[in-house]
Amino acid sequence: MPPVQPFEPPGAIGLILPTLVQDTVPAWVEPGDGTGSDADPLSDLADLCHQAEVAGAGALWACDHLFWHGPCLECMVVLTVAAMATERAVVGSCIIQLPLRRAVAVAKQAATIQSLSRGRMILGVGVGSHPGEYEQVGAAYHSRGHDLDTGIGELHRAWRSGDGETAGDTNSTDPTERYLQLPAPSPVPVWVGGSSNAALRRAAHRADGWMPLFLSVDEYGDAVERLGKEVDASGRPSGAVTPAMVLFVSIDDDVDRGRSAGTEWMGSLYGLPPKAFERHLVAGTAEQVAGRVAEYQAVGAEHVAIYVTDDRPIDQFARLMAALPAAGVPTEH
Numbered sequence: 001m002p003p004v005q006p007f008e009p010p011g012a013i014g015l016i017l018p019t020l021v022q023d024t025v026p027a028w029v030e031p032g033d034g035t036g037s038d039a040d041p042l043s044d045l046a047d048l049c050h051q052a053e054v055a056g057a058g059a060l061w062a063c064d065h066l067f068w069h070g071p072c073l074e075c076m077v078v079l080t081v082a083a084m085a086t087e088r089a090v091v092g093s094c095i096i097q098l099p100l101r102r103a104v105a106v107a108k109q110a111a112t113i114q115s116l117s118r119g120r121m122i123l124g125v126g127v128g129s130h131p132g133e134y135e136q137v138g139a140a141y142h143s144r145g146h147d148l149d150t151g152i153g154e155l156h157r158a159w160r161s162g163d164g165e166t167a168g169d170t171n172s173t174d175p176t177e178r179y180l181q182l183p184a185p186s187p188v189p190v191w192v193g194g195s196s197n198a199a200l201r202r203a204a205h206r207a208d209g210w211m212p213l214f215l216s217v218d219e220y221g222d223a224v225e226r227l228g229k230e231v232d233a234s235g236r237p238s239g240a241v242t243p244a245m246v247l248f249v250s251i252d253d254d255v256d257r258g259r260s261a262g263t264e265w266m267g268s269l270y271g272l273p274p275k276a277f278e279r280h281l282v283a284g285t286a287e288q289v290a291g292r293v294a295e296y297q298a299v300g301a302e303h304v305a306i307y308v309t310d311d312r313p314i315d316q317f318a319r320l321m322a323a324l325p326a327a328g329v330p331t332e333h
Helices: 041-055 075-085 103-116 131-137 144-160 197-206 217-233 255-270 286-298 314-323
Strands: 013-016 059-062 090-093 121-126 190-193 209-211 242-251 281-284 303-308
Touching: 013 314, 041 059, 041 075, 041 314, 059 075, 059 303, 075 090, 075 103, 103 121, 103 144, 121 144, 121 209, 144 190, 144 197, 190 197, 190 242, 197 209, 197 217, 209 303, 217 242, 217 286, 242 255, 242 286, 242 314, 255 281, 281 286, 286 303, 286 314, 303 314
Parallel strands: 013 059, 013 303, 059 090, 090 121, 121 190, 190 209, 209 242, 242 281, 242 303
Antiparallel strands: none
């Protein structure tokens, strides 16, 4: 296996992979009899990851739900496929709901992807906002913030257990000397997802990055300022936490058509009325959407993860990437 490379930031733009499909027939189903019974979903996903990297994606992100009202591929499996299908793009969870899982198992999964990708992994973590999913898993929703804080500590404990070691000491009766997580990964950046003040503070004190969603440009700019103050208050160096942003987009030369299609898709995704997402969707031509990305960058976003509101996102994503340089957004990773 080639050596692990020093971690590089994920570049200005990433793509959130279409792992929660809204069409009656999922995007990964091959044309044919219409049933998809003989289709290989991961082979199509791998091709999409390759195409996105060629189009300029600096990162590929996967969302996470263990129980949902529609099809949803498992986050860490998707990231494994993305890591093996690409050469340069960072791969990351956006976000994995850590309180729904055993943190030490997630640590092992992330360490494995870090090795397979030769150091291109970001572990985005958060609490989610769906009590019913917690109930299905058997996890406590009311303590999810506390459990996330504990889980972040468990991640680092697991990763550190094998530092400087190639094998555990089989002669020792101390489990911390005999049982290690090996191979020890190169540092895995932990980013915190979520738009709440609690998520912002958690990122400032415990993480390497912050990735909210559903914030306007002005709201995001104010939040980035608060993030900087929280980082300073924690005693960490300025710039210790990377500000990022998740942006839902619908690109169409017919802006009204694009807005309607995008909000319908988001309504289906969340199981809510489409009008609930009108203020959260950036709809327009590729040039107009690129301009909005530039606005977020101007107020502090070092990375924007693009969530195309379509099960087949590559065409819209490629159009956006082509329009970004004219808007002043760098696209090389």
